[in-house]
Amino acid sequence: MQIAIVLFDRFTALDAIGPYETLGRLPDSEVVFVAEETGPVRTDNGRLALVADMRLTEAPHPDIVVVPGGPGQTPQMTNEALLEWIRTADATSTWTTSVCTGSLLLAAAGLLEGRRATSHWLALDELRKFGVEPTGERVVVDGKYVTAAGVSSGIDMGLDLIGRTAGDFVAQAVQLGIEYDPQPPYDAGAPQKAPADVVELLRSRSRFILGQEPTT
Amino acid sequence: MQIAIVLFDRFTALDAIGPYETLGRLPDSEVVFVAEETGPVRTDNGRLALVADMRLTEAPHPDIVVVPGGPGQTPQMTNEALLEWIRTADATSTWTTSVCTGSLLLAAAGLLEGRRATSHWLALDELRKFGVEPTGERVVVDGKYVTAAGVSSGIDMGLDLIGRTAGDFVAQAVQLGIEYDPQPPYDAGAPQKAPADVVELLRSRSRFILGQEPTT
Numbered sequence: 001m002q003i004a005i006v007l008f009d010r011f012t013a014l015d016a017i018g019p020y021e022t023l024g025r026l027p028d029s030e031v032v033f034v035a036e037e038t039g040p041v042r043t044d045n046g047r048l049a050l051v052a053d054m055r056l057t058e059a060p061h062p063d064i065v066v067v068p069g070g071p072g073q074t075p076q077m078t079n080e081a082l083l084e085w086i087r088t089a090d091a092t093s094t095w096t097t098s099v100c101t102g103s104l105l106l107a108a109a110g111l112l113e114g115r116r117a118t119s120h121w122l123a124l125d126e127l128r129k130f131g132v133e134p135t136g137e138r139v140v141v142d143g144k145y146v147t148a149a150g151v152s153s154g155i156d157m158g159l160d161l162i163g164r165t166a167g168d169f170v171a172q173a174v175q176l177g178i179e180y181d182p183q184p185p186y187d188a189g190a191p192q193k194a195p196a197d198v199v200e201l202l203r204s205r206s207r208f209i210l211g212q213e214p215t216t
Numbered sequence: 217m218q219i220a221i222v223l224f225d226r227f228t229a230l231d232a233i234g235p236y237e238t239l240g241r242l243p244d245s246e247v248v249f250v251a252e253e254t255g256p257v258r259t260d261n262g263r264l265a266l267v268a269d270m271r272l273t274e275a276p277h278p279d280i281v282v283v284p285g286g287p288g289q290t291p292q293m294t295n296e297a298l299l300e301w302i303r304t305a306d307a308t309s310t311w312t313t314s315v316c317t318g319s320l321l322l323a324a325a326g327l328l329e330g331r332r333a334t335s336h337w338l339a340l341d342e343l344r345k346f347g348v349e350p351t352g353e354r355v356v357v358d359g360k361y362v363t364a365a366g367v368s369s370g371i372d373m374g375l376d377l378i379g380r381t382a383g384d385f386v387a388q389a390v391q392l393g394i395e396y397d398p399q400p401p402y403d404a405g406a407p408q409k410a411p412a413d414v415v416e417l418l419r420s421r422s423r424f425i426l427g428q429e430p431t432t
Contacts, residue, residue, distance in 0.1 A: 014237040014394065021230040021367065024261060031263045040256075040267050045240060047247045051256050051265040100395075121395060138399045150395025151237065152371060160401045172404035172414045178230065179316075179337060179366025181405030182398035183354045185376045188388035189397030198388045 001029040001165075004062035004089065007041040007052050008076050014151045015068030015099040016050065022158025023064060025174045026166055034059045036081055044071050056085040061092045064161070068154070069100030069120060077108040086111070095161060097146040099154035106145065107132050115142040120150035121191050122206045136192075152189075155180060217245040217381075220278035220305065223257040223268050224292050230367050231284030231315040232266065238374025239280060241390045242382055250275045252297055260287050272301040277308045280377070284370070285316030285336060293324040302327070311377060313362040315370035322361065323348050331358040336366035337407050338422045368405075371396060 003023050005016050016033075024031040035041050035052030042049045067086060076082055086109040090096045098106050103119040106112050107130035116133045117140050119126070124134040138149045139157045141164075148157035159180070163171035188194035219239050221232050232249075240247040251257050251268030258265050283302060292298055302325040306312045314322050319335040322328050323346035332349045333356055335342070340350040354365045355373045357380075364373035375396070379387035404410035 012237075013233050017229050017233040020264060021228075024263060031261075033264055045247075047240060047269075048236060048249055049267040049269075051267065053263075053265075138397065139401075149397075150393075152394045152396040152398070155368060156399050156401065163401060168402065169411075169414060172402050172410055173417055175400060175402055175404045176407065176410045176414055176418055177366075178368045179405055180368040180398075180400055181354065181365075181409065182368070182396075182400065183372050184391060184396055184398065185355075185372065185379060186384065186388050186391055188391045189395055191392065193397065194388055194392045195385075198385065198392055201389055202392055 001026065001064070002059065002062045003029055003031040003064040003066065004034050004059045005031065005066040005068070006056070006082070006085065007033055007035040007050055007068070008070070008079065008082055009042060010044045011041065011068045011070040012100060012151055013043045013048055013050065015070070015102060015154055016066070018099060018152060018154025019066045019097070019158045021178055022155055022162060022174055023066070025177065026162055027170065032059055032062075056081065060085075060088055062089055063094045065089045065093045065096045067098040067102035067105050069098070069102040069104070069123075069151075071101075073101045073104050077104055083109045093144065095144050095146055097148070097157065097161065099148045099157065100150050103127060103132075103147040104130075106147070112145060112147075115145055116140050117142065117145065117147040118149050119147065122202065217242065217280070218275065218278045219245055219247040219280040219282065220250050220275045221247065221282040221284070222272070222298070222301065223249055223251040223266055223284075224286070224295065224298055225258060226260045227257065227284045227286040228316060228367055229259045229264055229266065231286070231318060231370055232282070234315060234368060234370025235282045235313070235374045237394055238371055238378060238390055239282070241393065242378055243386065248275055248278075272297065276301075276304055278305055279310045281305045281309045281312045283314040283318035283321050285314070285318040285320070285339075285367075287317075289317040289320050293320055299325045309360065311360050311362055313364070313373065313377065315364045315373065316366050317342075319343060319348075319363040320346075322363070328361060328363075331361055332356055333358065333361065333363040334365050335363065338418065
């Protein structure tokens, strides 16, 4: 089973690493990072690069497609080379997945029309522009399309998909292996839970999510 | 404020990315990935490389030191170039931190003797060999030393440290920004919670954590 995680300029690192650190532990699987060109691809804040080991054209038929998000998503939403790879890969994939604003790329590729999907909470309304029904759930499964909410949710999505693919035992073993027993020191991870002034700050900076600048 | 995350052969990606995706959002901070040599450094399963942008010698005095873990930790525990950088950086750091078996490197560098610390649950006993008191807590703060449990716990640690450094408001904004509202599909993230046969499987493979092979 090949799992292809696609990288592009200004992606968000944890969007990609959550699925990698979970799905990459699936037995008899091979995870590969792909991009338009091989070599380093910089993250949203420019402070880190992950290396793409294959060009998009070298991995046309992964079993699981993973599309991360990033605050610089707007230019990627008209990147035809990327969108065309997503469409081609989706044509034969078992699962087509996204984390955070990666769902906007799936939508821009025309894959989510009429479906339920999620995204970063600040980007949910953007999905409607593509005829997608946004939900506030953390992981949304609609047919073979699995979309996850913001940044950190790719870990939950990865465990969910392992369960569906390899069963509960393997998924629990991976969860225990990465010691995913979350104990955040605050309960502010969703807009319904965070203090109002924190939510307001991020809303006022929402262009940082969808626009040109890194988020907070 | 400089945050230096050190990479070495066969580190675990999420160990490094959890702190990066949280601490890297601290206002007025700069996060940098360092290694013995600049360039790509491969993770534990060999399927991904992160790029180190600075040599260890170029970042001798970070304010926050972050040491990830990895299943190939045993060779690193006698890597004097790495241990010496950890000692030097620690001499002037505000916080010296680790995720997963990164605490074994802090211990091997002689920094944790007589202190309380944590590690990946399968590696807790190893800490005793260095005169460290292991605890089962997810994040342990003892003086300026902050150690986190396995792999995914670096996210919790990062938020905890942001709270201590920049206050609750900023920490909550970062938590909401990365939508860290964990909803794992199973409750198997700690040995006390996982089914006994899952725990037993991982225990039987514990050499994969501390030895030469990738973990499950």
